[in-house]
Structures are given as C-alpha cells and as structure tokens.
Amino acid sequence: MSDDVLELSPAQLDALREIGNVGAGNSATALSQIINRRIEMNVPEVSIVPLGDVPDLVGGPDAMVVGVFLRVYGEAPSNILFILPQDSAFYLVDTLMGKHHGDTRTLDFMDESALMEIGNILAGAYLNALFNFTKLTLLPSIPALAMDMAGAILSVVLIQLGQMGDHALVIETEFLAEEDGIKGHFFLVPDPGSLETILSAVGVE
Amino acid sequence: MPELIRVGMADYKVSRGPATIISYGLGSCIGISMYDPQAKVGGLLHIMLPDSKQSRASENPAKFADTGLPLMLSDLLQLGASRSRLVAKMAGGAQMFAFANATDIMRVGLRNAEAAKKILQELKIRLVAEDTGGTYGRTVQIDLETGIYRVKTIDKGEKEL
Numbered sequence: 001m002s003d004d005v006l007e008l009s010p011a012q013l014d015a016l017r018e019i020g021n022v023g024a025g026n027s028a029t030a031l032s033q034i035i036n037r038r039i040e041m042n043v044p045e046v047s048i049v050p051l052g053d054v055p056d057l058v059g060g061p062d063a064m065v066v067g068v069f070l071r072v073y074g075e076a077p078s079n080i081l082f083i084l085p086q087d088s089a090f091y092l093v094d095t096l097m098g099k100h101h102g103d104t105r106t107l108d109f110m111d112e113s114a115l116m117e118i119g120n121i122l123a124g125a126y127l128n129a130l131f132n133f134t135k136l137t138l139l140p141s142i143p144a145l146a147m148d149m150a151g152a153i154l155s156v157v158l159i160q161l162g163q164m165g166d167h168a169l170v171i172e173t174e175f176l177a178e179e180d181g182i183k184g185h186f187f188l189v190p191d192p193g194s195l196e197t198i199l200s201a202v203g204v205e
Numbered sequence: 206m207p208e209l210i211r212v213g214m215a216d217y218k219v220s221r222g223p224a225t226i227i228s229y230g231l232g233s234c235i236g237i238s239m240y241d242p243q244a245k246v247g248g249l250l251h252i253m254l255p256d257s258k259q260s261r262a263s264e265n266p267a268k269f270a271d272t273g274l275p276l277m278l279s280d281l282l283q284l285g286a287s288r289s290r291l292v293a294k295m296a297g298g299a300q301m302f303a304f305a306n307a308t309d310i311m312r313v314g315l316r317n318a319e320a321a322k323k324i325l326q327e328l329k330i331r332l333v334a335e336d337t338g339g340t341y342g343r344t345v346q347i348d349l350e351t352g353i354y355r356v357k358t359i360d361k362g363e364k365e366l
Contacts, residue, residue, distance in 0.1 A: 051214055051215060051253070052213035052214035052215055052216060053213075055214075055230060060229070060230075061213075061214075061229040061230030062229040062230045062344055063230075064359065067301075067302075069301075069302045144302035144303060145302075146301050146302055146340070147359075148232070148301065148341055148342040148359055149229065149230035149232075149342035149344065149359065150230055151214070151229055151230020151231065151232065151342065152230045152231060152232030152233075152299065152301055152341070152342025152343070153232060153301055153342070154232070155214070155230075155231070155232030155233050155234050155253070155301065156232060156233065156301050156302060158214065158253065159233055159234070159253045159254060159313050162215065162253045162254055162260070162263075162268055163254060163259070163260045163261070164260070164261050165261065165263065166215070166263055166264055166265050166268070
C-alpha cells in the first residue's frame with residue numbers, strides 16, 4: 001500500500017484530532033457571534049477513508065450542497081472546504097440577512113457573498129488555532145463558492161489527494177446551530193507533504 | 206425494472222442490456238462509456254486523473270485515463286464486445302470553483318478530457334459524443350439497451366448523447 005496516511009500512529013491521529021478540536025472550537029465561536037445563536041459542534045472526526053467514500057460523509061455524491069472553498073498557502077499548503085446541505089445554507093442566509101426562515105430559495109449575489117464571508121471567517125478562526133499549535137504561517141486565499149452536487153464539489157480536493165494515494169485523511173467537524181437545523185461540515189485537507197510538516201511542528205513524528 | 210448499476214469515483218463497471226450503469230455527481234472527473242450496439246454490451250468508467258505515470262503508485266488503475274480505459278476495454282472484449290463496433294461517449298471535466306490564479310490541479314478537468322481522447326485514439330475506439338467542461342456537476346448514465354448516454358445537471362438541464 002502506497003498511502004502514507006494509512007501509516008499514521010494513534011498518537012499522530014490524536015494530535016490531528018486535537019488540532020481539529022481547537023480549530024473548530026474557534027470557528028464555532030466565531031460563527032456563533034455572527035448569527036447570535038448557540039452553536040454545537042461535535043468532536044472532530046479524524047478519519048482515513050477511501051476517496052470514493054468521502055461524498056457519503058455529506059449525504060452522498062448527488063446531494064445538493066453549497067461549498068465554500070479556500071486554498072491555504074504558506075508552510076503547510078492545504079485546502080479548506082466548508083460544506084452546507086442546501087437547505088442549511090438557505091437557512092443560514094435567512095439568518096444572516098434578517099429574512100424569515102424559508103424566504104431564501106436560491107442564492108443571489110449578496111447571499112453568495114455572505115456565505116463566502118462566513119467561510120472566510122471560519123477558515124481564519126481555524127487557521128489561527130492551527131498557528132497557535134504549530135507556529136506555521138498559513139494564509140487563506142479569497143473564498144470561492146459553488147452550489148452543486150456534493151460529489152462534484154468534493155472532487156476538487158479528492159482529485160488532488162488522488163495523485164498521492166487512494167485514501168483521504170479528513171479532519172471533519174459538524175456544526176449545528178441550536179434549534180435551527182443549520183448543519184455544516186468543515187473539511188481541512190492538507191496537501192500530501194503538509195501532513196508531515198504539521199505533525200513535526202507539533203512534535204509527533 | 207432493469208438493473209441500475211452504480212459506479213463510484215475511480216471505479217468502472219461493465220454489463221449488458223437492459224441494465225443501466227450510473228455515476229453520480231461528477232465534477233472534474235470524467236465518465237467515459239464504451240458501448241457495442243450489436244452485442245448490447247457496455248461499460249462506464251469514472252476517472253479522476255489523466256495519467257498514472259504522474260502520480261505515485263496506486264492500487265487502483267480505474268483512477269486514471271491511461272490505465273482505466275484499457276482495463277475496461279479488455280473486460281468488454283471478454284463480455285463479447287467487438288473492438289470495431291465499440292463507440293465511446295464521455296461527460297464531465299468541469300472546473301467547479303473559478304479562481305483567477307487557477308493552479309494545474311484546478312484545471313484537471315480539461316486535462317482529464319484531453320487524456321481520455323488521446324487514450325481512446327490509441328485504443329482505436331471512436332469517440333462519438335462528449336459534453337465536457339463548464340463549471341457544474343453532472344450525473345451520467347448509459348443505458349445498455351439503447352446506448353443512450355444521459356447527462357443530468359442541477360440547473361443546466363438534461364442531455365442525451
């Protein structure tokens with residue numbers, strides 16, 4: 001088996017989970033302040049899954065989702081993908097734009113812009129935490145947004161991972177806004193070489 | 206109800222009519238079908254990348270255009286397809302996120318389409334229809350009874366190739 005991710009030790013996986021935990025915690029706090037709702041998040045999952053199974057984590061390859069994508073530059077290049085099921089994205093837009101729940105049925109330019117800004121803020125908060133752990137300089141690109149089938153949106157990161165192996169290391173957190181049913185998945189997908197950089201920066205090699 | 210056979214990412218399936226083979230939610234990936242209308246035998250391959258030689262060793266030849274297409278072809282010949290009657294159709298190869306400074310990996314959809322064409326040519330399989338590019342996802346299916354290749358999108362309609 002050629003996949004490096006299959007050779008990660010339990011200690012390394014724990015370290016990644018802890019990074020995910022603090023990163024997602026920061027992000028959740030930021031999101032909670034923006035929409036003025038309590039946000040619950042689950043303990044981040046660090047999973048190693050066959051590439052083709054990743055779309056199942058967000059409802060299957062043909063599920064309608066909104067994805068906000070950011071490229072992370074710097075010492076540990078990575079991709080960040082924030083995925084919301086379509087109805088959650090609409091709900092979130094209602095909340096952000098002060099509309100009644102159910103008003104948003106498609107995304108106009110302003111709605112997209114608002115969601116991209118959310119992606120921006122979540123990514124910034126996440127990377128901040130990652131910096132505190134690792135002291136690695138990480139700079140997010142401007143966000144890009146697409147609304148489409150989950151498989152199509154995830155293919156952007158999966159193809160990149162596909163160059164190095166048949167499995168993906170996914171650090172994934174689910175956000176739930178209290179009573180609103182806003183659900184989102186935050187994926188941090190380190191580029192193949194970046195994983196070693198992150199692990200050695202936190203001292204678990 | 207004819208059988209519906211599902212193909213995941215970096216995978217392929219071959220069968221015969223009246224089955225239909227489907228692959229959901231292609232972005233930059235490409236779904237390439239080969240079909241022999243007389244034997245009613247065909248297959249669908251869902252590739253992710255153009256070239257196995259530009260990647261690290263993989264256990265999965267179906268991931269790449271250059272290794273996946275010959276593999277599916279040999280399975281089809283075993284099922285009774287004739288190489289001279291086989292025709293290919295393909296769809297996918299989108300760029301899902303528009304970035305001003307798109308890196309190579311962002312343009313992989315285009316490279317996938319080019320590689321698939323080149324390999325089909327080398328294998329002497331005629332490409333008769335394609336629907337590639339754009340910025341949207343596609344679900345594709347090939348009906349092995351009729352050879353119709355159907356492309357479904359969220360808001361760009363549905364197409365028959």
